[in-house]
């Protein structure tokens with residue numbers, strides 16, 4: 001592999017990173033909002049969100065990516081490939097994150113809530129100051145785990161022509177006629193990204209275990 | 214004019230799933246008074262205490278804190294969350310299980326509500342908190358996190374946390390029941406100090422000797438009904454009912 005091949009590879013890695021990164025950032029926050037709405041058990045909305053979560057979790061990413069990319073124009077929206085990819089990845093990861101947040105909500109200690117209300121906190125102050133900081137830490141291992149799933153699933157966006165870290169290996173071998181080196185190099189880059197996340201997850205788990213006492 | 218009662222409970226009833234847990238309970242706590250609530254397990258002591266700060270909503274009756282009704286606004290409608298929070302801020306509660314916030318240090322557990330509920334500056338809140346931690350003997354542990362503390366230490370921090378809101382009344386729900394026997398004394402010592410300083414307190418406890426020593430009034434609950442309400446010397450030496458006599462024989466065998 002020459003330097004131009006490496007350049008392409010790095011570009012592909014960057015595409016994977018920023019598209020996944022944006023999806024993850026939106027997905028973590030949206031997951032929290034959906035979990036909040038679900039915990040509030042607002043009729044109809046509760047069921048609708050439940051259906052969304054089941055569907056999004058059951059649908060293969062590739063299918064979801066194609067579905068978004070192909071149905072948007074029929075509804076009069078012209079999506080650029082990258083945006084379609086981000087929407088699909090976000091819809092997928094949000095559903096998983098919503099369940100992670102929700103289980104943290106449901107497992108949160110009733111005693112701490114009573115201490116907060118008894119001392120004169122409104123439910124909002126309680127949520128912001130007592131609950132959120134703790135469920136963020138306890139959810140982090142699960143959230144980070146989901147992040148690495150998303151990154152490993154992200155080559156799905158190649159089906160609509162986004163040149164990500166996986167797809168770019170095709171491009172390189174089309175010129176060099178030697179597919180193995182770029183694929184190995186891509187694998188190494190994926191491992192680097194994932195191991196960074198795994199390291200973050202360890203850190204999060206250590207913090208979380210301290211809160212459990 | 215008679216002084217307004219610190220806590221006034223009138224004709225309070227409360228059921229859980231159709232079972233009446235409190236039945237027509239009335240009780241007045243005067244400012245500066247210490248009232249102990251005794252009774253066997255399941256008699257409704259916790260529920261009574263938790264109705265006072267509206268952690269449980271009574272089915273009937275009304276509860277006033279220094280003359281102001283809790284839970285129900287002047288218009289007769291349920292209080293808004295903000296109004297209710299304002300009323301609860303006037304009551305300090307200490308739980309059997311401490312219920313400290315594990316993500317905050319000892320000092321921040323105590324300053325959390327003064328800063329984020331009362332709007333004190335950090336400096337003011339720190340000063341107030343340090344004085345209270347000093348009082349409960351936990352000042353040197355201010356930077357530690359709850360998981361590093363013993364039960365007795367946690368409970369003393371929890372007391373300081375409640376006091377930091379400068380409540381009109383302190384409510385204690387079996388504050389020493391979760392403690393190893395050797396740690397009970399340090400917590401009771403703090404509560405005793407508070408009684409000497411004139412704090413108004415309602416205390417649920419199984420520590421008979423202690424109740425006798427600190428209380429101005431002892432209330433006995435049996436199946437959700439107050440069956441005796443008297444001065445501690447009267448209560449412990451001359452119980453009016455067989456029920457209380459049997460209870461005292463079991464809980465405080467004659468020494």
Ligand SMILES: Nc1ncnc2c1ncn2[C@@H]1O[C@H](COP(=O)(O)OP(=O)(O)O)[C@@H](O)[C@H]1O
Pocket residue numbers: 229230234252253254255256257258259260261
């Ligand atoms: N949240 C609740 N839901 C249903 N039943 C409850 C609840 N809280 C208390 N009870 C019941 O009410 C009765 C009185 O409980 P409690 O006030 O905790 O008694 P005590 O503190 O005197 O032991 C018990 O039978 C208990 O099981």
Ligand SMILES: [Mg+2]
Pocket residue numbers: 258259260387
């Ligand atoms: Mg109890």
